[in-house]
Amino acid sequence: MIRNLLLLLIACCLVGTAASQLAFAEDKPKESSASVTPAEEAVPTAEATEEAPKYTKWTALVASVTIFVLAVFVGFEIITKVPPTLHTPLMSGSNAISGISIVGALLATALNAQWFASLLGLVAIILATINVVGGYMVTHRMLAMFQQKR
Amino acid sequence: MFHSQILVNLIYLVAAVLFIFGLKMIAHPRTAVRGNLLSSLAMLIAVVVTVWLIVAANTASWAGWLLIVVGLVIGGGIGAVLALKVEMTQMPQLVALFNGLGGGASVLVAGAELIGMTNTEATADVMLATGLSGLIGTVTFWGSLVAFGKLQEISFFEKELPIPAPQAVNAVLAVVLIGMMVLMAAWGVGWPYIVIFLLATILGFTLVMPIGGADMPVVIALLNSYSGLAAAATGFVIDNNVLIISGSLVGASGIILTQIMCKAMNRSLLNVLFGTMQSGSGPAGADHEMYATVRSTSADDIAMILDNAQRVVFVPGYGLAVAQAQHAVRDLANILQERGATVEYAIHPVAGRMPGHMNVLLAEADVPYDQLKEMDEINPTLGQVDVAIVIGANDVVNPLANTDPNSPIAGMPIIEVSKARTVIVIKRSLSPGFAKIPNPLFAAENTLMFFSDGKKAVLDIVGAVKEL
Numbered sequence: 146m147i148r149n150l151l152l153l154l155i156a157c158c159l160v161g162t163a164a165s166q167l168a169f170a171e172d173k174p175k176e177s178s179a180s181v182t183p184a185e186e187a188v189p190t191a192e193a194t195e196e197a198p199k200y201t202k203w204t205a206l207v208a209s210v211t212i213f214v215l216a217v218f219v220g221f222e223i224i225t226k227v228p229p230t231l232h233t234p235l236m237s238g239s240n241a242i243s244g245i246s247i248v249g250a251l252l253a254t255a256l257n258a259q260w261f262a263s264l265l266g267l268v269a270i271i272l273a274t275i276n277v278v279g280g281y282m283v284t285h286r287m288l289a290m291f292q293q294k295r
Numbered sequence: 296m297f298h299s300q301i302l303v304n305l306i307y308l309v310a311a312v313l314f315i316f317g318l319k320m321i322a323h324p325r326t327a328v329r330g331n332l333l334s335s336l337a338m339l340i341a342v343v344v345t346v347w348l349i350v351a352a353n354t355a356s357w358a359g360w361l362l363i364v365v366g367l368v369i370g371g372g373i374g375a376v377l378a379l380k381v382e383m384t385q386m387p388q389l390v391a392l393f394n395g396l397g398g399g400a401s402v403l404v405a406g407a408e409l410i411g412m413t414n415t416e417a418t419a420d421v422m423l424a425t426g427l428s429g430l431i432g433t434v435t436f437w438g439s440l441v442a443f444g445k446l447q448e449i450s451f452f453e454k455e456l457p458i459p460a461p462q463a464v465n466a467v468l469a470v471v472l473i474g475m476m477v478l479m480a481a482w483g484v485g486w487p488y489i490v491i492f493l494l495a496t497i498l499g500f501t502l503v504m505p506i507g508g509a510d511m512p513v514v515i516a517l518l519n520s521y522s523g524l525a526a527a528a529t530g531f532v533i534d535n536n537v538l539i540i541s542g543s544l545v546g547a548s549g550i551i552l553t554q555i556m557c558k559a560m561n562r563s564l565l566n567v568l569f570g571t572m573q574s575g576s577g578p579a580g581a582d583h584e585m586y587a588t589v590r591s592t593s594a595d596d597i598a599m600i601l602d603n604a605q606r607v608v609f610v611p612g613y614g615l616a617v618a619q620a621q622h623a624v625r626d627l628a629n630i631l632q633e634r635g636a637t638v639e640y641a642i643h644p645v646a647g648r649m650p651g652h653m654n655v656l657l658a659e660a661d662v663p664y665d666q667l668k669e670m671d672e673i674n675p676t677l678g679q680v681d682v683a684i685v686i687g688a689n690d691v692v693n694p695l696a697n698t699d700p701n702s703p704i705a706g707m708p709i710i711e712v713s714k715a716r717t718v719i720v721i722k723r724s725l726s727p728g729f730a731k732i733p734n735p736l737f738a739a740e741n742t743l744m745f746f747s748d749g750k751k752a753v754l755d756i757v758g759a760v761k762e763l
Contacts, residue, residue, distance in 0.1 A: 206420045209531055209539060216540040219315060220547025227322040229644055230664050232552060232651030236519050237390050238321050238331050242314055243397040243522040243545040245338065246404050248307075249533050251345045253407035254362050255355035262410040267362045269403035272396040274370025275377070280393050281335040282378035287386070288321075288328045290658040 234287045241280025247273035299351040306344045307537035313337030314541045318548065324664065341537055383659040384616045387649040391442040391515055394522045398435025401428050401525035402492065405532050409485050419480040424531035426476035429491045432525035437499025439518050445507060446648055452504065461501050468498045502568065509613075509690060509728070511648045513556045513567045520549025552650050559644030559670075561696075561706040585733050586725055592743040594752070598759035600717055600743075604681035606637045608673065610710055611653050612646050614687015614722070618749030621660040624686065627757050628662070639666050641673040641683075641710045643691035674711050683715035685736075687749050689728030694736055702732060718742040721752045 227235050250273050254266030314337045320330025346363075349355050355363075381389045405428035412421070444452030472494050475487040506514050523545025530538025557564050601607065609624055628638040640662065646653045654667055677683065685692055688710075696707040712718050718741055725744075727733060736742055745752050 212536055213527060213539050213543050216543035217547045220544040221551060223315065223319045223322065224548040224551045228324065229642065229651055229669055230654040230667055231322065231324060231327060233386060233649060233655045234327060235321050235548065236516065236552060236650060237393065238334060239318060239545045239548045240390060240393050240397065240519055240522065242334060242541050243526045245341060245538050245541040246397065246400045246526045246529050248341050248345045248535060249404035249529050249538060250400055251342065251349065251363060252533060253404050254366065255349040255359040256352065259410050262407040263359060263362055265403045265407040267366045269400045269407065270363060270366030271370040273400035274367050275374040276393050276397040276400065277338055277374065278371045279374030279378040281331065282375060283381060283389060284331050285328065286378065287655055288331055291324060291664060292328055
């Protein structure tokens with residue numbers, strides 16, 4: 146089971162890196178082909194140069210979507226057949242994980258020049274930290290109760 | 296900057312792997328505590344490395360650092376106090392609240408990103424992700440707050456919405472919301488985000504307000520899933536894989552729990568979300584007829600019955616949580632075990648207000664978890680049970696689910712307590728459960744009703760058994 150997981154994860158990484166490399170590789174030929182074919186009409190050339198960075202973005206997006214979909218499958222794979230006894234701790238534990246947006250909150254607060262964005266970031270940090278700290282602690286409390294009786 | 300970014304992304308990957316292992320370990324009782332610690336370690340790694348990234352980027356002003364420290368201290372303090380103070384009976388509320396906060400954080404992060412976004416960054420996919428993050432996060436935030444209010448039994452949240460056709464309103468809201476997201480993606484403009492926030496706020500209320508009581512486990516599981524999806528959408532906004540991976544893990548686990556809950560009620564998710572339960576089958580007079588043969592009993596009589604019992608099964612429901620009777624039940628079980636009886640607990644998957652609610656309560660009262668039996672495990676053996684004691688459960692033991700195809704709970708798997716030699720139902724009155732239908736079990740030949748508050752009833756029985 147764990148081996149399968151790792152395989153899936155490695156697959157995720159490979160697809161991710163491959164796609165991002167592809168993005169860089171695709172970037173240059175596109176631009177050069179646009180510049181070495183001046184015989185072509187002006188309209189498609191303009192389109193090509195405009196589309197080159199967009200294409201890169203889309204490729205990176207596909208990589209992200211790939212990661213997303215594979216991670217959902219990993220999630221399905223590891224969560225199925227959880228004993229009902231542990232449904233509540235599982236829920237509050239996974240809930241604490243969803244507080245991962247704290248990472249985004251930290252970046253948004255620190256790297257943003259606008260004061261209003263920083264303010265939103267501050268509130269986001271508070272909410273996410275409550276979620277993370279509270280979630281893990283309360284899960285630990287519950288699981289400790291389950292373990293005492295073993 | 297570029298190098299540190301790559302290193303940070305690799306460390307994020309480590310954190311994501313640790314999340315996966317942590318979740319995997321939480322799924323087994325023996326490794327659960329370590330799994331949770333591993334998962335929290337992963338979170339710590341992710342936070343520390345993010346802080347390091349901010350240091351490396353060297354763009355944060357002292358004010359930015361101040362905000363970060365203030366935010367972490369305030370949030371950490373509130374979270375810790377909530378986690379340590381909460382009673383186990385209040386666990387569903389707390390989980391609902393935490394769900395909502397996670398969703399809210401995602402909305403705010405996406406909003407903050409949107410403010411700082413330059414036109415070149417605002418490509419269609421990023422804008423679409425921002426819109427999605429705003430939509431899912433906002434619905435999660437307000438939906439969870441409504442769920443919290445309902446579970447906390449704040450009367451405001453128990454009223455019906457003053458809207459004539461909530462389904463139609465929801466549909467209109469959904470269409471407009473999708474339109475707004477398309478607008479954001481197509482034109483690269485930010486103002487629809489505010490509209491999305493406002494409309495999704497309304498949607499959060501109209502979706503969750505009509506749902507109540509026994510459907511709560513489904514809603515909480517679903518909101519849990521949404522909070523993960525909101526984090527994943529935010530991951531797309533800031534192009535961060537650890538958010539995408541952990542968000543989708545949570546999304547998947549929430550969906551699975553939702554499925555389990557729906558199956559346990561024999562209803563589809565759509566039916567739970569949009570279908571209202573048909574209330575009351577038949578006129579009120581039918582109840583009186585059905586309950587004509589109800590036999591009431593006393594603590595002393597129950598003690599006599601229990602004295603001869605070899606095998607006793609407790610069937611707890613939400614009423615057990617309300618009455619906080621778990622410790623009293625455990626005491627009674629201990630006494631019975633000392634007298635040589637076998638004691639087990641039959642747990643219906645949707646008993647209580649969240650998945651696994653009863654298990655947590657009984658674990659708090661030091662009930663060994665090998666005594667907690669799942670419905671499918673205990674049903675075939677209920678024929679050999681001498682006494683089944685139903686405490687605060689109603690719909691999950693209602694035989695109409697099997698016998699009446701027109702009943703609103705038709706086809707819902709139940710704990711078949713009527714197979715036991717004697718059934719004792721501890722309940723304050725004959726009032727119906729959430730499904731609003733009478734329960735023929737109460738009038739069955741082998742059923743004795745003990746009308747009392749759950750905790751007091753069990754304590755009385757404990758006293759009576761001791762006196763024997």
